[in-house]
Amino acid sequence: MLSTILDVVIGGLIMGGIYALIAVGLSLQYGVGRVLNVSHGEFIMIGAFATWSLYTLLGVSPLVSLVICGPVLFIIGFLIHRTLFQYLRDQSESIGAFADSSLLASFGLLFIIQNLALLIWKADIRGYSYLDSSFSVLDAVFAVNRLVALLFAVVISSVFYIFLTCTRLGKAIRAAAEDPTTAQVMGVNIHRVLAICFGLGALMAGFAGPLISMIYEIQPTMGLEYTIIAIIVVVLGGLGSITGSLIGGFILGLIGSIVTYFDAGLSLIAYYVIFILLLLVRPTGILGK
Amino acid sequence: MDITTFTSKRSFLYGLMFLILVLFATLPFCVPPYLVILLTTIFMYVIITLSWTIFSGPTRYISLASAAFFGVGVYTSALLGKTLPLPVVIAAGSLFSFILALCIGLLTLRLRGMYFIIFTFSISELIRHFLLWWETTMTGTVGRWVVIVDHTVVYYVILVIFVLVLLAAYLIRRSRFGLALRSIGEQEEAATHIGINATLVKTITFAISAFFMGATGAIMATKWKYIDPRIAFDPLLSFMPVLMAIFGGTGHLLGPVFGAAVFAYIEEILTTKFPYYYMLLFGSILIVVILFLPHGMVGLVQKWRKEGLRR
Numbered sequence: 001m002l003s004t005i006l007d008v009v010i011g012g013l014i015m016g017g018i019y020a021l022i023a024v025g026l027s028l029q030y031g032v033g034r035v036l037n038v039s040h041g042e043f044i045m046i047g048a049f050a051t052w053s054l055y056t057l058l059g060v061s062p063l064v065s066l067v068i069c070g071p072v073l074f075i076i077g078f079l080i081h082r083t084l085f086q087y088l089r090d091q092s093e094s095i096g097a098f099a100d101s102s103l104l105a106s107f108g109l110l111f112i113i114q115n116l117a118l119l120i121w122k123a124d125i126r127g128y129s130y131l132d133s134s135f136s137v138l139d140a141v142f143a144v145n146r147l148v149a150l151l152f153a154v155v156i157s158s159v160f161y162i163f164l165t166c167t168r169l170g171k172a173i174r175a176a177a178e179d180p181t182t183a184q185v186m187g188v189n190i191h192r193v194l195a196i197c198f199g200l201g202a203l204m205a206g207f208a209g210p211l212i213s214m215i216y217e218i219q220p221t222m223g224l225e226y227t228i229i230a231i232i233v234v235v236l237g238g239l240g241s242i243t244g245s246l247i248g249g250f251i252l253g254l255i256g257s258i259v260t261y262f263d264a265g266l267s268l269i270a271y272y273v274i275f276i277l278l279l280l281v282r283p284t285g286i287l288g289k
Numbered sequence: 290m291d292i293t294t295f296t297s298k299r300s301f302l303y304g305l306m307f308l309i310l311v312l313f314a315t316l317p318f319c320v321p322p323y324l325v326i327l328l329t330t331i332f333m334y335v336i337i338t339l340s341w342t343i344f345s346g347p348t349r350y351i352s353l354a355s356a357a358f359f360g361v362g363v364y365t366s367a368l369l370g371k372t373l374p375l376p377v378v379i380a381a382g383s384l385f386s387f388i389l390a391l392c393i394g395l396l397t398l399r400l401r402g403m404y405f406i407i408f409t410f411s412i413s414e415l416i417r418h419f420l421l422w423w424e425t426t427m428t429g430t431v432g433r434w435v436v437i438v439d440h441t442v443v444y445y446v447i448l449v450i451f452v453l454v455l456l457a458a459y460l461i462r463r464s465r466f467g468l469a470l471r472s473i474g475e476q477e478e479a480a481t482h483i484g485i486n487a488t489l490v491k492t493i494t495f496a497i498s499a500f501f502m503g504a505t506g507a508i509m510a511t512k513w514k515y516i517d518p519r520i521a522f523d524p525l526l527s528f529m530p531v532l533m534a535i536f537g538g539t540g541h542l543l544g545p546v547f548g549a550a551v552f553a554y555i556e557e558i559l560t561t562k563f564p565y566y567y568m569l570l571f572g573s574i575l576i577v578v579i580l581f582l583p584h585g586m587v588g589l590v591q592k593w594r595k596e597g598l599r600r
Binding site for chain 2: 096104265
C-alpha cells in the first residue's frame with residue numbers, strides 16, 4: 001500500500017517537473033509576448049529527436065544533448081520572434097488581433113516543424129535506454145533515469161526562477177509582462193525583451209525534450225499533446241504567473257499520475273475535463289488576478 | 290451607377306449563379322465518377338468553411354470546434370444509418386450538432402478571445418479521446434462500418450447542403466441579425482449597450498453553423514464506409530476551415546468558398562502521394578497569408594478593384 005502511494009507520488013512529481021518546465025516556457029511566450037505558441041510542443045519534439053539521434057548514432061549522452069539543444073533552440077526561437085512575430089505585432093491594430101494572428105501563425109509553424117520531422121525521422125515510435133538501472137526504497141522501485149530527469153527539471157526551473165527574480169533582464173521581462181507600453185517608456189527595449197522571452201520559451205522546450213526522450217517513448221506527432229498540457233498548466237496556474245505555472249505543473253502531474261494508476265487511457269481525458277471545468281469556474285487560475 | 294444597371298447587374302449575377310448550379314447538377318451524367326467524388330470532397334470543405342465563417346467571420350470568435358460538430362454528424366450516421374432512411378439520418382446528425390453547439394454556446398458565455406479558442410478546441414478533443422477510450426475499454430472494438438450510399442446520391446445531397454448553407458450565409462449577412470453579429474465583432478460592449486442580446490445572437494449563430502457541419506458529417510460518413518473517432522473528430526478538420534476562410538478572405542461571401550475550393554483541390558492532389566509535403570505546404574501558406582494577406586484573396590481583389598477605379 002505504502003509503496004503504491006510512493007510510486008504514484010514520485011511518478012506524479014516526475015511528470016509534474018517536466019510539465020512545470022514546459023509550462024514555464026509557454027507562460028513566458030504567452031504571458032509576456034501574447035503569442036499562444038501552439039508549436040511549443042514541436043520544439044520539445046525537436047529536442048527529443050535530436051537527443052535520440054545523437055545518442056543512437058554518435059553515442060552522445062542525453063545530458064550533454066540537453067546542454068546543446070537548449071541554446072540552439074533559444075537562438076531559433078529568438079530569430080522566429082524577431083522576424084515573424086515582431087512583424088505581425090507591428091502590423092496588428094490591437095493586442096487582441098495580434099493574439100489571434102500569432103496563434104494562427106504558430107499553427108503554421110506547428111505544421112511545418114512536425115512535417116519536416118516526419119520527413120526526417122519517419123512516423124515511427126522511438127525510444128532508447130539510458131541509465132535504466134533501478135533501485136528500491138520501501139518496496140517501491142525507481143528507475144535512475146526518472147529521478148535524474150526530475151532532478152534536472154527541478155534544478156532548471158529553480159535557476160530560471162532565480163534568473164527572473166534577481167537579474168536586470170528578469171526584471172525587464174516581468175515589467176514587460178505587467179505593461180509593455182510603460183515598460184517601453186521606462187527604457188526597456190520591448191522588441192528585444194519579447195524576442196528573448198520567446199527564445200527562453202524555446203530554451204525550456206529544448207531542456208524538456210531530452211528529459212522526455214530519456215523516460216518516455218517519442219514520435220514526431222507527440223508535440224501537440226505536450227502543448228495542450230502546457231496550455232492547461234498555464235491556465236491552471238494563472239496566465240502570466242511563472243510561480244503559478246510551476247505549482248500548476250506539479251498539481252497536474254500528480255493528478256495525471258493518480259488517474260494513470262487507475263486507467264492509463266483516462267489521463268488525457270482527465271486533463272481536458274479539469275481544463276474545461278477550470279475555464280468555466282475560474283478562468284483566471286490559481287494565482288491569477 | 291444608376292439603379293437600372295444596378296438591378297440588371299444583380300439579376301445577371303443571380304442568373305449566373307443559377308446556371309453554375311444547373312451545371313453542377315448535371316455534372317454526374319457527363320463526367321467520370323472519380324471527378325464526382327473529387328467534387329464531393331471539395332464541396333465538403335466549402336460547406337464546412339462557409340458555415341465556420343457564418344459565425345466566426347463577423348464575430349471574430351475563432352472556433353476550433355468544427356471537428357466536434359462534423360464528428361457528431363459522422364457518428365450519428367454510423368449509429369442510425371442501418372435502421373433509419375438517409376434523410377432522417379442527416380436531419381438527426383445536424384440536429385445533434387445543433388444541440389451540442391447550443392450547449393457549448395451557453396457554457397462559453399463568459400469566455401472571449403484566446404479562452405474561447407482553446408475551450409472549443411478542448412471540447413472537440415475531449416469528445417475524440419473519450420470516444421476512443423470508450424470504444425477500447427467498454428465496447429472492445431474501435432471504429433464501425435457505415436452503410437454505403439451511392440456516390441451520386443452523396444454528391445447531390447452535398448450539393449443541396451451547399452445551396453442551403455450559401456443561402457443561409459447570404460440571408461444572415463444581409464439581415465439585421467448579420468448586422469448585430471458584425472457589431473459584436475467590432476465591439477461587444479457597445480453592441481450590448483445599443484440593445485443587442487449578444488449572448489442570444491452568438492449562441493444561435495454558432496448553432497446554425499454547427500447544424501450544417503453536422504449534416505455534412507452525416508452524409509460524408511456514408512462515403513467513407515469505415516469510421517473511427519480519429520477520422521470523425523480529426524483535429525485537422527477544425528484547423529482547415531480557419532485557414533481556408535482566412536486564405537479566401539472573410540470580407541465577402543465568395544471568399545471562403547474560393548479558399549476552400551482551392552485548398553481542397555490541392556489537398557486531393559497531394560495528400561495521397563505526399564502527405565507530409567502537403568502539410569508542409571499548408572503550414573507555409575498559412576504563415577504567408579497571415580503575414581501578407583490579412584484580408585485574404587478577396588481583400589486582394591477588392592484592393593485591386595479600388596485602385597483600378599481610382600485610375
